[in-house]
Amino acid sequence: MIKYSNIKMPLEHTTDDIAAFISKKLKLEELKPTDIKIIRRSVDARHKDDIHFVYTVAFRCDNENSIIRKNAGNKSVSLYKEIPYSLPRKAQLSNRPVIIGFGPAGMFAALYLAQCGVRPIVLERGLDVDSRKEKVRLFWEKGILDTECNVQFGEGGAGTFSDGKLNTGVNDPLSRIVFEEFVRHGAPEEIMYDAKPHIGTDKLSVTVKNIRNDIISLGGEVIFGAKFTEYDTENGSIGSVTYEKDGTEHTIETDNVILAIGHSARDVFYMLKNRNVTMQAKNFSVGVRIEHRQSDLDRSMYGDMSRHPALPPADYKLSVHDETGRGIYTFCMCPGGVVTASSSEENTIVTNGMSYYARNGENANSAVLVGITPDDFDKDDIMAGVELQRKIEKAAYKAAGGNYKAPVALVGDFLSKRTSEKFGNVAPSYPIGTTFVLPDEYLPDFVCDALRFALPQFAKKISCFGSTDAVMTGPETRSSSPVRIVRDENLSSVSVKGLYPCGEGAGYAGGIVTAAMDGLRCAIAVLGRDFAKR
Numbered sequence: 181m182i183k184y185s186n187i188k189m190p191l192e193h194t195t196d197d198i199a200a201f202i203s204k205k206l207k208l209e210e211l212k213p214t215d216i217k218i219i220r221r222s223v224d225a226r227h228k229d230d231i232h233f234v235y236t237v238a239f240r241c242d243n244e245n246s247i248i249r250k251n252a253g254n255k256s257v258s259l260y261k262e263i264p265y266s267l268p269r270k271a272q273l274s275n276r277p278v279i280i281g282f283g284p285a286g287m288f289a290a291l292y293l294a295q296c297g298v299r300p301i302v303l304e305r306g307l308d309v310d311s312r313k314e315k316v317r318l319f320w321e322k323g324i325l326d327t328e329c330n331v332q333f334g335e336g337g338a339g340t341f342s343d344g345k346l347n348t349g350v351n352d353p354l355s356r357i358v359f360e361e362f363v364r365h366g367a368p369e370e371i372m373y374d375a376k377p378h379i380g381t382d383k384l385s386v387t388v389k390n391i392r393n394d395i396i397s398l399g400g401e402v403i404f405g406a407k408f409t410e411y412d413t414e415n416g417s418i419g420s421v422t423y424e425k426d427g428t429e430h431t432i433e434t435d436n437v438i439l440a441i442g443h444s445a446r447d448v449f450y451m452l453k454n455r456n457v458t459m460q461a462k463n464f465s466v467g468v469r470i471e472h473r474q475s476d477l478d479r480s481m482y483g484d485m486s487r488h489p490a491l492p493p494a495d496y497k498l499s500v501h502d503e504t505g506r507g508i509y510t511f512c513m514c515p516g517g518v519v520t521a522s523s524s525e526e527n528t529i530v531t532n533g534m535s536y537y538a539r540n541g542e543n544a545n546s547a548v549l550v551g552i553t554p555d556d557f558d559k560d561d562i563m564a565g566v567e568l569q570r571k572i573e574k575a576a577y578k579a580a581g582g583n584y585k586a587p588v589a590l591v592g593d594f595l596s597k598r599t600s601e602k603f604g605n606v607a608p609s610y611p612i613g614t615t616f617v618l619p620d621e622y623l624p625d626f627v628c629d630a631l632r633f634a635l636p637q638f639a640k641k642i643s644c645f646g647s648t649d650a651v652m653t654g655p656e657t658r659s660s661s662p663v664r665i666v667r668d669e670n671l672s673s674v675s676v677k678g679l680y681p682c683g684e685g686a687g688y689a690g691g692i693v694t695a696a697m698d699g700l701r702c703a704i705a706v707l708g709r710d711f712a713k714r
C-alpha cells in the first residue's frame with residue numbers, strides 16, 4: 181500500500197474526493213487508488229477563515245513501487261506496510277495471578293493475561309457496570325452515596341463515567357493494543373484514526389462489559405463487591421491476598437498480584453503505609469471545573485463556521501505559569517458534557533466531568549487545575565497530599581451547606597472576590613444542586629491566587645474564557661494520585677516481590693490510555709517473572 185499524508189480537505193467532502201485528490205497529485209491518470217484506509221484525521225482550525233480537515237490515508241494501486249520511485253522527492257508519499265493485529269501468545273504461570281481493581285489498568289492487565297491463557301482472578305470492590313449505574317443514579321438524583329460503588333469505584337474504574345478521551349501523549353507500541361482491544365470490544369472504529377479520539381460514557385460502559393465477558397470466556401474470573409483488605413508474604417514475596425465480600429473474608433493464594441486500585445483507594449494507601457511498603461509523596465493538582473456554553477466556545481474557536489455540521493464540538497487545552505513558576509492548566513476537557521458528582525467518601529464534594537459519545541450537551545466543561553508539589557506541604561508525611569485533598573473535599577461540603585450540593589461561583593465574581601448571587605447565561609450541570617460559595621472558602625489561598633492569575637491569561641487565548649458568567653464548580657481534587665508506590669526495574673514493589681503497583685493510583689499513569697498501557701506492562705512483567713523463576 182502507499183501512504184499519503186497531509187491531505188487537506190474542505191469541511192464537506194467524501195472518500196471519492198480524497199481518491200480524486202491523490203489521483204491528481206500523483207498523476208495516476210487511469211490508475212485509481214482503491215481500499216482507502218484512514219490512518220489519521222484531524223481538524224485544522226488555526227485560521228477561522230480556512231478551517232479544514234487534514235488526512236493521512238493508505239491506499240492500494242497498481243504499480244505501487246513505480247509510483248513510490250516517481251515521487252521519491254515528495255515527503256507526503258511513502259510505502260505503507262500494514263502490520264496485522266495479533267493476540268498475545270499462550271503462556272503458563274504456576275499460580276493464577278490476582279488483579280485488584282477493574283479500572284483501565286486492571287482491565288487491560290486481566291484481558292492480556294486471560295488472552296495468554298493464565299486465567300486471572302480480578303477483585304473489584306465496586307459492582308458491575310449496570311448495578312453501578314443505578315448506584316450513581318441514586319447519588320445524583322437523591323444524594324444517596326454508596327462509598328463502595330460510585331463514580332470512582334466499580335466496573336471500568338474511574339473512567340466509566342467519563343468523556344472517554346483517549347489521550348496518550350506517549351508513542352508506545354502498547355497504545356495500539358489498547359485502541360485495537362477497545363474497538364474489538366465495541367468502541368467506535370474512528371478512535372483508531374481520530375487525532376482526538378473519544379468514546380463517551382454511553383459506549384464505554386458497553387465496551388467495558390464486553391471486555392469483562394471476554395475475560396470470563398477465556399477462563400478468567402471477575403468478582404465484584406470484593407474489597408481487597410490485606411496480603412501475606414513469604415520470604416519477602418507475595419503469598420496471598422485477602423478480600424471481603426458480603427461481610428465474609430476470603431483468601432486467595434497467589435504469587436503475582438497486580439495492584440491497580442486507582443487514586444481514590446485511600447484505605448489501601450494507608451494499609452500499605454502501615455505495612456512499610458515503600459511509597460513517595462508526588463505532584464498532583466487541585467482546582468475547580470469551569471463551564472461555558474458550548475455554543476460560545478464553538479464561536480470562540482471556529483468563528484462563523486461554528487454551526488457547521490461537519491465540525492466536532494470545539495475543545496481546548498490551556499496552560500500558563502504564574503510569577504512563582506507554579507503551573508495552572510486545563511485538564512480533562514469535556515465538550516458538550518456535564519460536571520459529575522464524583523465523591524467516594526461521605527460528606528465530601530468531588531467534581532469531575534463526563535460526556536456522551538454525541539457530546540451534544542449545552543455546556544463545555546474542563547478542570548482548571550493548579551499544580552501542587554510535595555514542597556507545598558510536609559514532605560516527610562507521605563499522606564500529606566491525600567489529607568490535603570480530603571480537607572478540601574470536606575470544606576467544600578460544609579461550605580455548600582451539605583447534602584452533596586456543590587459550591588459554585590461565577591468567574592466575574594470570583595475575580596472580584598464577591599459571592600455570586602445569580603447565574604448568568606451558563607446554568608451549572610452538577611446534578612445534585614449548588615450553593616454560591618467563593619472557592620476561597622474551600623481551596624488554599626495560593627490555589628485561588630493562581631486561578632485568579634490564570635483565568636485572565638486564558639481569556640487572551642480563548643475569548644469565552646473572558647465571560648464573567650462562566651461557572652466554577654468545585655473542588656476538583658482527584659485528577660491524579662498524590663502518592664507513588666515505588667517499583668523496581670521489573671515493576672514489582674521494591675518492598676514486596678510479586679506485588680505490582682499499577683496504573684494511576686500507584687502513580688504510573690494519568691488517564692485511561694496510560695493506565696491501560698501500564699496494566700499491559702505489568703501483565704507482561706508478571707509473565708516474565710514467572711518465566712524467570714522456573
Ligand SMILES: Cc1cc2nc3c(=O)[nH]c(=O)nc-3n(C[C@H](O)[C@H](O)[C@H](O)COP(=O)(O)OP(=O)(O)OC[C@H]3O[C@@H](n4cnc5c(N)ncnc54)[C@H](O)[C@@H]3O)c2cc1C
Pocket residue numbers: 280281282283284285286287303304305306331332333334335336337338339340341342343344345346347406407408409440441442443444445448512520522532533534682683684685689690691692693695696
Ligand atoms: C468522571 C471522570 C472522568 C474522567 N475522564 C477521563 C477521560 O475522558 N479521559 C481519560 O483519559 N481519563 C479520564 N479520567 C481519568 C481516568 O478515569 C483514570 O485516569 C483511569 O481510570 C485510571 O485507571 P486505573 O485503572 O489506574 O484506576 P481506576 O480507574 O481508578 O480503577 C481502580 C479500580 O480499583 C478498584 N479498587 C480500589 N480499591 C480496591 C480494593 N481495595 N479492592 C478491590 N478493588 C479496589 C476501584 O473500585 C476501581 O474500579 C476521568 C476520571 C473521572 C473520575
